[in-house]
Amino acid sequence: MSEKTNIPENYRFTKDHEWVIRDDKNDNIAIIGISDHAQSSMGDIVHVELPDEGEKFEVGDEVAVVESAKSASEVYAPVTGNIIEVNDHLDSHPEAINEDPYNEGWLFKIELDDPDQLDDLLSSDGYSSFLDEE
Amino acid sequence: MRKTSLYQFHIDNDARLVPFAGYEMPLHYEAGIVKEHLWVRSHCGLFDVSHMGQIFVRGSRVSELFSYITPTNFEDLNDFSCKYTVLTDENSCVIDDLIISKITSDLFYLVVNASRKDIDLEWISKFAGEFDCNVEPLSNYSLIAIQGCKSLDILSNLFNTELSDLKYMNLKYINYKDVDLLVSRTGYTGEDGFEISIPDNMVNEFCSSLLSFDDIKPVGLGARDSLRLEMGYPLYGHELSQDINLAESSLSWIISKDNKFLGYNNLKNISNRKRVSFKLIDKGVARDNMEIYDNNNNLIGYVSSAGYSPSLSCSIGQAYINIDNSKINNEIFIKIRDNFKKAVITKLMLFNPKLKKAS
Numbered sequence: 310m311s312e313k314t315n316i317p318e319n320y321r322f323t324k325d326h327e328w329v330i331r332d333d334k335n336d337n338i339a340i341i342g343i344s345d346h347a348q349s350s351m352g353d354i355v356h357v358e359l360p361d362e363g364e365k366f367e368v369g370d371e372v373a374v375v376e377s378a379k380s381a382s383e384v385y386a387p388v389t390g391n392i393i394e395v396n397d398h399l400d401s402h403p404e405a406i407n408e409d410p411y412n413e414g415w416l417f418k419i420e421l422d423d424p425d426q427l428d429d430l431l432s433s434d435g436y437s438s439f440l441d442e443e
Numbered sequence: 444m445r446k447t448s449l450y451q452f453h454i455d456n457d458a459r460l461v462p463f464a465g466y467e468m469p470l471h472y473e474a475g476i477v478k479e480h481l482w483v484r485s486h487c488g489l490f491d492v493s494h495m496g497q498i499f500v501r502g503s504r505v506s507e508l509f510s511y512i513t514p515t516n517f518e519d520l521n522d523f524s525c526k527y528t529v530l531t532d533e534n535s536c537v538i539d540d541l542i543i544s545k546i547t548s549d550l551f552y553l554v555v556n557a558s559r560k561d562i563d564l565e566w567i568s569k570f571a572g573e574f575d576c577n578v579e580p581l582s583n584y585s586l587i588a589i590q591g592c593k594s595l596d597i598l599s600n601l602f603n604t605e606l607s608d609l610k611y612m613n614l615k616y617i618n619y620k621d622v623d624l625l626v627s628r629t630g631y632t633g634e635d636g637f638e639i640s641i642p643d644n645m646v647n648e649f650c651s652s653l654l655s656f657d658d659i660k661p662v663g664l665g666a667r668d669s670l671r672l673e674m675g676y677p678l679y680g681h682e683l684s685q686d687i688n689l690a691e692s693s694l695s696w697i698i699s700k701d702n703k704f705l706g707y708n709n710l711k712n713i714s715n716r717k718r719v720s721f722k723l724i725d726k727g728v729a730r731d732n733m734e735i736y737d738n739n740n741n742l743i744g745y746v747s748s749a750g751y752s753p754s755l756s757c758s759i760g761q762a763y764i765n766i767d768n769s770k771i772n773n774e775i776f777i778k779i780r781d782n783f784k785k786a787v788i789t790k791l792m793l794f795n796p797k798l799k800k801a802s
Contacts, residue, residue, distance in 0.1 A: 352459070352470075352471060352475055352476055352665070353475045353476050353477040353478075353751075355477070355728060355751040355758075356726060356727060356728050356751075356758075358727065374780070376727070376728040376751075378475075378476040378477055378665060378669065378750060378751050378753075379470065379476065379665055379750070380730075381728065381730065407475075
């Protein structure tokens with residue numbers, strides 16, 4: 310990894326380059342997106358296939374697909390639960406994922422079956438070490 | 444992995460390098476594919492295409508040779524002009540697509556695809572003897588493409604000569620720092636532009652000098668692909684291959700009337716299919732090799748190349764479709780993962796670069 314990628318401290322991560330944080334209005338809801346490293350590797354994002362609200366996913370299920378100019382990448386559920394909201398803004402502005410992957414570029418929100426499941430994920434330091442080893 | 448002479452130039456310009464035809468080539472630079480594509484359509488892009496093959500063929504019967512191994516008649520061609528054509532085998536299947544330039548009636552200059560250059564050399568050499576010709580692959584020469592409406596001004600400036608008298612599909616020698624460079628007014632993007640064959644030991648300085656102009660930026664192979672897709676140009680290995688008969692490929696304009704070339708007797712659309720361009724109507728991105736269906740769930744073809752069009756802000760591509768389903772404006776369905784997404788067959792050229800809008 311030659312350049313510094315952005316890895317915010319209070320976020321959790323998976324080895325598939327998804328990030329997760331708790332919704333600050335509701336501890337039982339997780340907000341999910343893809344990391345700065347992921348958006349940078351993918352290049353210009355041109356389309357996102359998001360799940361339907363209400364759909365249920367287990368950890369590891371394919372939930373969304375992010376299409377860049379060059380290729381498609383799957384996004385997997387980092388936690389188990391139901392989709393309660395998707396980021397409709399990405400319909401007309403998929404590039405928000407490139408521009409602001411940790412805020413405006415969020416993908417979907419899951420209502421957690423197990424609120425402690427976030428503890429199983431990588432911390433920001435853990436993700437950073439993981440990237441250094443890749 | 445092979446490198447062109449501009450490898451360090453690519454690194455210095457923050458290229459994302461990927462393997463292509465055995466070379467490490469820039470997929471894009473810092474700006475990214477979409478911005479680079481749009482820059483070529485509005486200003487000027489600099490492409491390293493040194494991985495491609497450059498070949499001289501010499502002999503008094505060189506026009507006859509190429510009139511035989513391509514469907515194009517070269518006998519009546521003016522000196523210093525260029526033609527886009529294909530090499531076919533005896534079955535009229537495509538060995539490569541290429542630009543052949545007649546420098547004089549004894550000297551032709553060819554630019555061929557990187558992935559086919561060894562095969563092309565072998566193939567041409569097979570026939571060259573019969574026509575008393577010598578085949579000389581160039582070594583130590585790079586090839587760069589400068590494409591976009593600002594190309595003429597930039598190069599006229601850099602060469603200190605008025606380049607507007609070099610017309611489209613023509614070439615000439617231009618002296619630069621005491622060396623004659625072969626400059627052709629050709630390209631693969633649909634924009635006005637030039638391709639320059641230049642010694643390896645000069646190309647870095649030349650490219651640095653080019654980048655001192657504000658209107659030109661380096662552009663990678665990712666944008667090169669989306670630019671040619673918008674023009675409906677084929678790419679060897681996708682729209683053209685030895686499994687595809689020239690008659691299926693919607694390139695009949697390159698076949699010269701009455702030219703009984705090598706593949707002439709087998710120029711037939713035996714597979715009953717045709718190359719078309721399409722535009723995706725539903726949201727999504729079509730990709731290579733996806734299946735195509737009609738509105739009754741019948742499989743009618745496959746995607747040969749596809750991706751995202753920055754100029755049209757939608758997914759576009761090319762496909763081989765059964766002739767009966769191949770009319771312009773016909774609705775087709777592309778299977779993208781488990782979904783059938785609606786698309787429409789369009790004219791081959793989806794974007795008109797002169798009018799700067801959908802064609």
